Amino acid sequence: MTRFILIRLVQAFFTLLALSAGVFFAVHLTGDVVSFLTSPQDTPQSVALMRQSLGLDRPIYVQYWIFLQNVVQGDFGHSWTWGRPASSLLLERLPNTLKLAASGFVLTLILGIPLGILSAVYRDSVFDRIAKFISVLGMAAPQFWVGIMLLLFFGAYLGWLPTFGIGGPTHYILPSFSLSLFLIAGMVRLTRSSMMEVLDSEYIKFARVKGLHERAVIWKHALRNAIIPVLTFAGISLGGLLNGSIVVEVVFAWPGLGRLMLTSVTQRDYAVLEATVLTAGAMYILMAMLVDILYAYIDPRMREE
Amino acid sequence: MAKIDRSGEPLLSVQDLRTYFYTRSGVVKAVDGISFDLHPGETLGIVGESGSGKSMTAWSILGLVPQPAGKIVGGKIFFKGQDLLEASPSEMRQIRGSGISMVMQDPLTSLNPVFTIGSQVIESLRMENKGPAAKLREMAAALLAKVSIPSPETRLHAYPHEMSGGMRQRVVGAIAISRSPSVLIADEPTTSLDATVQLQYLKLLKEIQETTGAAIIFITHDLGIVANMCDRVGVMYAGKFVEQADVLPLFDNPSHPYTQALMRSVPDLEVDVAHLPSIEGQPPSLDDLPPGCAFAPRCEHAFDKCDTYPDTFTIAEGHTSNCWRHSGDYSVAD
């Protein structure tokens, strides 16, 4: 098991390295950073000077090496639109996104999994119908639109809930729900079908042959197996959570990483872009690694190579 | 082979059992009028090819016919005098495991992959034995030892995938007998095992039967297993018994043309033969059965009367066969 975790750690490290290289080279090979910092009036000498001061005259792999060293020390460079270090911006915004993502993820788990199980076990019951409705709607309605409609109804029309920005607990309700509806839908669908498949298996038949109570058959024997693909989905859905948080942050004017990323794109603020993309990517990679380890814990067959 | 006392009440009595499946392509009569009695300590063999309905007979007895397509549409199943088809779900649950238990074909898939052997054995023991965990562990280890699993204490911590097929099947056996059922159904328990391991397992089943006195229903397609394990045999073809007899009369004097042809078509290890008489044609599909005798299209003796399903004819005491050849009409038609 320790070995398994070690392997995953090493893999995560290399993936991160690849991501950083990808982002760095993509940005530095295609866009000339200096051209955004200088104006046409600048003399070639001053441009060259600027190049030199930024270290842009050195070979690209050296630049990458320096970039890596800086990143490890928490230095992503200077944002030229905000006039601050990119890292300080990052530290300011990241917690907000994490809080939003976490509340969305929790919502996904506590609504999606039980609903999926209940609808598989009690087929054609009221649970099954609710589950079907949510999964059909959630898979089809765009997150931003759901957000806007919720905002229109609960915020503007009923006036019950705050419509934008960050604040008390009530500020989380609408954004985290619009963020997670899609994932809840996916989770319900997956849990339901996974559970149904497991309920068809031989060991479930054998558990019944043993004379086990139906409760034990479902909540012990079936659930533990059915949850395995659900976990994988949870891992994949983290990517979806990041996707969604950008959109939801825009809709609800949420001061998070996603909006920062979006503005850095439109403003061509490379330092911030690199910082945010790397952070988002790293979060994804680390979470995927955690899911893998959890997976191995639940399914003994996975512990071996 | 010990003599079976058949004078008393049968332990299990199945009467005219019918289990049908309702599918889009029509009604599949998986079990269509099966009757037999099972006495304490007796081993009944149900022989048939795949799709003959022999497994579904077992699932019907256990009250676990696949839902929602499958349905028991007729018949009675008496276990110790109680009609199982009238029993409530919780009564059925009481009977499963402690009254009637089962060993299934594939030991790999019948054990839950995510729990240790120990927890799966203990789970079954706990239903009847209250006591501290340590005592249950001890009982579980003793049970594994009973089915000849070496170093049972350490095995309790193993997961199913860490054991060989033969060992897993022993674990399945241990769980099945953990609550001393009086009927054990063995559904092709050795199909996935190697020959030498199969022999070990069959010996084990016999030992279990001798020590517990359980009756066994042995479901198989292998005539060799029937010859060596069973006291009484029912030959199944397309959802029906075509012949029922004690094992010796069946092998000495097979009466139904299907039984006869089947026995002739299986090669014998003891003798050299130049040519095996084979059964021509294909086994019928259950959703498209011919009217009358299902074997008639492949039967060399078939005659006009076979268009209606034959009555049950008694060949000798305890030996019946469903074939018109045993009526007076055959010789006339011939």
Place this chain on the structure above:
Amino acid sequence: MATFEESGSEIVSDAEPKLLSIKNIASTAGKILRARLPWAPIIIMAVVVICAIFAPLLAPHDPTDIDIGVRKLAPGENWSYPLGTDRLGRDMLSRLIYGARTSAFISLVALGAGAVVGTTVGLVSGYAGKWTDTILMRITDAAMGFPTILAAMIIVTILGAGIANIILAIAVTVWARFARMIRGEVLQVRNRDFVLAARITGVSPVMIIWRHIFPNVINTLLIILTLLVGQTILLEASLSFLGLGLAPGASAWGLMVAEGRDYLISMWWLSLLPGLVITMVVMAFNFFGDWLRDTLDPKLRRSI
């Protein structure tokens, strides 16, 4: 029906599920024809396709036509603008019809590109195995998990905005799903004896992939394709909502929702209608995909 004798006897009963018969081109068509067709999704899908192809003929107005005289009309207020107009007097219905064109074009091209790349990768990875497989699957995993919007942002940063870059952004992440699923199928097909039989006869690897493996994964391909249409439309909508691809004023559903956001209270229909259209269309494709999967290959149930 050997399937009912699942636990009974021999390998036969396991190997012979009737599903196998489905895996046959001849019977694929038959199967689809025999099953009850999901008419509602089919009609919605057909409407989208027709709108996309014949937008100029169907749209009552030019979607970009600005007419201050008819601005801010609510749906039903003026029957020559049945779904109302925006603050510049552009006809909502016409914009929605042209939006179908944008969505259909982007999804089709992005999915097509993704399908070709992904299927090739999946076939090669699954058949070749060993290190080819390891490397390709690592890349696939990374691409699959990578948030599409993030990818789109990077691409737009580098290459600038535009429809082509939206397509690229979607294709860059969507191919991985094809690759994963197809590879999974190939691994199963590859281990079937008919592939071994072809190898021992001396059939070349390219022919084995083409004649023996590819035809046996077409059903899967078809199913993934329909199931992903909905998700691609959603992605495209999200990207245009964020303004990452199309110029303001273009007729794209996502963009229309974004534009309507500033007039939520005064002109509720501006955001509501395009969102509703997206939801309905995606729903139709999802339903159809589910139906196709259940009809062709119920075993795939869990995987997507």
Place this chain on the structure above:
Amino acid sequence: MTTPSQINAAPGSDSSYEGPLAHIENLKKYYPVTQGMIVRKNVGYVKAIDGVSIDIPKGQTYSLVGESGCGKTTTARMFLMVEKPTAGQVFFRGKDIHKLSRKETADYRASVQAVFQDPWSSLNPRMRVDSLIAEPLVTHQHLSRTELKKRVHELLETVGLRSFHAERYPHEFSGGQRQRIAIARALSTQPELMILDEPVSALDVSIRAQILNLLKELQQNFSLSYLLIAHNLATVRYMSHQVGVMYLGKLVEEGPPSAVFGDPKHPYTKALISAALPAHPTNDREEIVLRGEVPSPINPPSGCTFHTRCPVAMDICSTVYPERREVAEGHRTSCYLYTETGTASA
């Protein structure tokens, strides 16, 4: 039964060659077992085949029996050229098959065909029966459409099917019929050697004799050689001219079926025969119940690999693998019970 027209000549079919049609010599196939976190290194080998030699004479059936993991399937696959042996050689008509030219390799592939266990898996469900049967022909010969069609119809009739079956798909056939199609396909290039890997064990009991009889008939008509893999000893006795018993990658006993099954020498063969249940309740057989299961081929026991389960094992058995001895005409076994060292120490 129609006799298909002679189309191709076998590789090196010079009449001077008089040895066995095919034989393998001291064949070994090891699969490396690797371990390691990043850098993987070999920690051992699965010895699937460990020094096996057999001869397959023209027109005869050689059968390999043994339990799962004994290497019988791997041995058979060595003839199919899908994997290379670790050591040893495979000869066909006296030539090492791994040293053939391109052209000769193609001819070899045409002369060696196979029928597999599971007819649901061995026929591509997407191909029509005619293209399935014709595929080997198309790969190896250039025939016109009409010639191909004629040949496919001939082959269908040869295996007891009808020519209209050519236009159907595999799913329209039952197990036995599918196995007939697989046989027709294997016959299409007029092979001399056929590998039969458990050809009837996936079929319904009542169908098995049909297929066995068909195979026997084909052997007589086309003087085919068979290498048969089977676990059912009675089937093997019915089909074969020679039997080899394998245990953990080694051939422990070999001879004509009447000798191997009538007068088995090796303790493992005796145990296998005892495990094959007698066909009649009153037949009594010496009952030998072995301990445990077949050990893992990764680290097989030292000396005679069977000594861990052998009821008559002696001290010497765990040291060196016993030499092969001829105990009767054509009947050989590797067991210390039949060597001088063994009998001396016993």
